[in-house]
Amino acid sequence: MKILISAYSCEPGMGSEPGVGWNVAREVAKYHEVWVLTRPDESKDIIETELERNPVPNLHFVYFTLPFWQDSRKWGHSGGMQLHYYLWQIQAYFVARRLHQQISFDLTHHVTFVKYSSPSFLSLLPIPFVWGPVGGGESAPKAFWQDFSLKAKIYEIARSLVRWLGEQDPFVHITAKKSVLVRATTKDTADRLYQMGISNLKIIPESGLSTEDIGKLSQYQILNDVPVRFISMGRLLHWKGFHLGIRAFAEANLPNTEYWVVGGGVEGDRLQALVQELGIAQKVKFWGKLPREKTLELLKKSHILVHPSLHDSGGWVCMEAMAAGRPVICLDLGGPAVQVTAETGFKIPADEPAQAVADLALAMIQLAKDPQLRLSMGQAGRQRVKENFSWQVIGENWNTVYHQVVK
Structure with a gap:
């Protein structure tokens, strides 16, 4: 035609x-x-x-x-x-x-x-x-x-x-x-x-995702070492909800864990001040804005994606994480809610901030303590991307x- x-x-x-x-x-x-x-x-x-x-x-x-x-x-x-x-x-x-x-x-x-x-x-x-x-x-x-x-x-x-x-x-x-x-x-x-x-x-x-990207990300090893690394990737904007992820990480208070934040934006200073206020500066690293290849290298060294966006139409990063075999923790909102399933991660209800932070923290605890769950979710994520999102x-x-x- x-x-x-x-x-x-x-x-x-x-x-x-x-x-x-x-x-x-x-x-x-x-x-x-x-x-x-x-x-x-x-x-x-x-x-x-x-x-x-x-x-x-x-x-x-x-x-x-x-x-x-x-x-x-x-x-x-x-x-x-x-x-x-x-x-x-x-x-x-x-x-x-x-x-x-x-x-x-x-x-x-x-x-x-x-x-x-x-x-x-x-x-x-x-x-x-x-x-x-x-x-x-x-x-x-x-x-x-x-x-x-x-x-x-x-x-x-x-x-x-x-x-x-x-x-x-x-x-x-x-x-x-x-x-x-x-x-x-x-x-x-x-x-x-x-x-x-x-x-x-x-x-x-x-x-x-392209067939080439899916093939490359599928080669990432599903990690089972410590420290367990949570990662958030994207522009540091208010509606990306990274402040919720940081609060949840502090509330989870997990030993042998780190939280990496990759991206730049107007909320950067506020997020760094929040990390200091919560007393977790030694466990949170801000990488700033990086080229895509370097960002994916950090994803390769991480265990779990945290993407608590409040109004994302898309959410490419969730697809990339699933293709890489990383479980996704997101809010049950927008594009990520369409992409992520119970088999590939946790979709947290977004009723109000304290509830969302508490539930995000529980998901972090569960995934950090259960390598087998990370493995099964990672494998399911790869399959879902291959079948639906190429x-x-x-x-x-x-x-x-x-x-x-x-x-």
Whole structure:
């Protein structure tokens, strides 16, 4: 079939949004003739270099951006880029309409941004439209706001307001109505889409891992030595919940254990002050922001991933940890709650901070004291990633979906 993919963010060798755009397009091109709408400013040179090195004959890229605003990163990565994204979606419709007249696509698929509260005007084309997976419907439970700084609270309020405004946009509702099929990344997003009247909906993670990454991570030995190392990896932001993991580690008060925190961000100083306040500075190490390869080397030397994020649509790090045979301790929220099962880790209810910290601590104690449980969870995690979260499997699933939609 001839498939048109909208991937505002698309770049090989990346995680998060750019990785979703690139990997979905590349995998789908194994089965169909694929045209990808994307921007030139961030990724054209990288994409073209990758295609020269590893050609994908069925994969074609159509680059364009706003004539009056060519650099999408201008005026900020947050508000400025979101405005650029919205206007680019309008432009994408006219580019796609001209292409459709020439090529006659069988189906169009919006892939990135992975955002339910902005429209995709490609839904207006007279062919089946697939939306997603889209996310962004997740919120930090209000009880957890008590730990946030004033700036963090303003961020959460602004985020909720922008999302609410998006839900009032008639074009978002038109996108929902025109979608033959919708995929959501989390239960929270699915609930918001149901309120828009969507029924043909399924929850699937946005993220995946390459066959190469899964193969490399599967070679990591499942450790059975001491000290038992807990590790948290990611940007040090309030909603990542690392303060909850640190408090739980202090409450668990386990001998022969360490806690490694890998990443940089605005919460770094607050987290280090918390470690001093709790009297566990000698057992907690902050590694700062590191390249991915060095971060994975630290994962290799660790036993258990702690990822208490309060509103993650994705959670790539949980997939990487499971592929590496590491049990995952997360909150029963967002993307990690979709990825992690009772066989691969602990999903902690997020009713309020003291309860969550106490339950996180109990999970830490159980895993630290039971090497056999770490082994069984690690093996189950590897199997789950291999069967569900490789980009190859995701591509096969999209191929099946496309045939069902067109049929």
